[in-house]
Amino acid sequence: MTNADDLLVEIAELILGAADQVFDQQRSLPAHQPTPGGDSLGLTLLGYEAARLLPPEQEVWPRVVSPEPLDQLRTAERLTRTAPIAKFPHGMVGIIATLCDEIRERTA
Amino acid sequence: MSTRAAINDAGLLVELAEINQARAQGLLTDITFGERAPAMLLTWNDVIASADDLWDALPPATGPAQLLMQRLSDMATPMHAALNTRRWPESTQADDRLLSIADTYTRAADLIHAERVRPTPEQADGIRAAVTATIHFSAHSVRGAATAYVAEALTQVPDVAQPHRRPNRDLIKEAADRMLGMEQLSATAAGGLYGPQPTDAARTSEDRALAASFAEWDVQSHRTLARNPNTANLYLIARTQAAIGQVASTLLRARATTAHLKLDDYATRVVAPSTTPPLPGGTSPSSGEAC
Numbered sequence: 001m002t003n004a005d006d007l008l009v010e011i012a013e014l015i016l017g018a019a020d021q022v023f024d025q026q027r028s029l030p031a032h033q034p035t036p037g038g039d040s041l042g043l044t045l046l047g048y049e050a051a052r053l054l055p056p057e058q059e060v061w062p063r064v065v066s067p068e069p070l071d072q073l074r075t076a077e078r079l080t081r082t083a084p085i086a087k088f089p090h091g092m093v094g095i096i097a098t099l100c101d102e103i104r105e106r107t108a
Numbered sequence: 109m110s111t112r113a114a115i116n117d118a119g120l121l122v123e124l125a126e127i128n129q130a131r132a133q134g135l136l137t138d139i140t141f142g143e144r145a146p147a148m149l150l151t152w153n154d155v156i157a158s159a160d161d162l163w164d165a166l167p168p169a170t171g172p173a174q175l176l177m178q179r180l181s182d183m184a185t186p187m188h189a190a191l192n193t194r195r196w197p198e199s200t201q202a203d204d205r206l207l208s209i210a211d212t213y214t215r216a217a218d219l220i221h222a223e224r225v226r227p228t229p230e231q232a233d234g235i236r237a238a239v240t241a242t243i244h245f246s247a248h249s250v251r252g253a254a255t256a257y258v259a260e261a262l263t264q265v266p267d268v269a270q271p272h273r274r275p276n277r278d279l280i281k282e283a284a285d286r287m288l289g290m291e292q293l294s295a296t297a298a299g300g301l302y303g304p305q306p307t308d309a310a311r312t313s314e315d316r317a318l319a320a321s322f323a324e325w326d327v328q329s330h331r332t333l334a335r336n337p338n339t340a341n342l343y344l345i346a347r348t349q350a351a352i353g354q355v356a357s358t359l360l361r362a363r364a365t366t367a368h369l370k371l372d373d374y375a376t377r378v379v380a381p382s383t384t385p386p387l388p389g390g391t392s393p394s395s396g397e398a399c
Contacts, residue, residue: 023350041354044347077137081130084122086237090299093241097248100136108139 004087005054011076012050013063015099018072019043020062025069043069046098053089073103118227124216125238128209132245135205141249142256147203149283152250153188155206156180156290158213159239165220166232173236176297180243180290187286191279206246213239237298244294251291254284322352 022040051060066072080088080096135141141148156177163169163177216235219225227235261277329345 026354039354039358041351041358044351077133081133084126084234084238085129085241086234093244093298094295096133096241097136097245100133100245101252104137104139107137 002087004083005058005089007079007083008050008054008088008092009058009060010063011079011095011099012047012054012060014065014072014076014079015043015050016047016060016062017064018069018076019047021064021067021069021072042098042102043073046095046102049091049098050095053091053095070103070106073099073106077103118225118231121216121219121225121227122231122234122238124212125235125242128212129238129242129245131205131209132242132249135249136245136252138249141253142260144203145250145253145257145280146200148206148250148253149187149191149280149287150200151203151206151210152246152287153184154202154210155213155243155246156184158210158217159243162213162217162220162239163236165217166227166235167229169232169236173297176240176293179293183286183290183293187283191283206250209242209246240294240298244291244298247287247291247294251284251287254280254287258284 019040022043026040047060047062051058054060064072065075077096077099080092080099085092138144160177160181168174220227258277258281261280325348329348332341333345
């Protein structure tokens, strides 16, 4: 495991934590009513896509460090900037772009 | 500056490339980008031209990476020409954020041309990775901006007094399609977005493949529960079931709103049962029933 891999674990866990938070918000609403700020499905898929870049034996668990899903995502995005892109596994560029899309859509 | 100092300063190039990457990443979260689409499209060619210049100035890359910028340049140049020769408002300004990315690349290339820095092959690889990521983020932003612009234009009343005040919607739509090609090319170079694309054969049999995957997952989850009914497996299975429920619910809602499904059936058979409160302390049964 490299330092960038450790960062990726943290990033994936924060995204999955945010997905759980949005999922819980959705559960409190009627099924036909969209959740303000978007669905949890995209975040869940993104979290697992990020985890898929890691070695198979690496465990990834949802982590919550902030009560707001958007803050969780912003923290994850900040972490992507703390290591050179070449140090991350291949495919990280797509994860970052999608993460930023999620942040933008939830900010709008 | 001595030669030794010059070689050591090559780390500056890596830093400049990473600064540009952070700038491009910042573009992705800009929520006002629809209105900036014309300026971004107008400036895009500058970004590609300057990145191409830097790419060529670096020690040669091995394999197809060497051709990446040339191919992007071959795509960006005709788009730029098409934007400039057709109806386009003269008042459109360049996008200052993309311009600063282009300026930084030009400055980095100038440092190499003047032999003030001499990057090692390893540094060159790091710079190329950052440039590729920057191009992908920027292309994604420009395409997103163009798409948002087109969507916004559909809801706006045309300005009869000044019909050419805003760029033509079809022109922007065409540019967005061209940007998609460049975005995909840079994504491929950066290691792909989500793995290899499905083949045509897999695409035509996707219904069967989906059904088979669900069946396989169902059997595997039962086997797992029989063998290792621990908290981690229970959690993962419950979350996966919930995700499947969400997908089904989203698809059903989409079908109902596009009149592919009777609204009455949707309201009484799908929405109503799932509004029952979840079981205390457990996953909502409705998420499983929905699929």
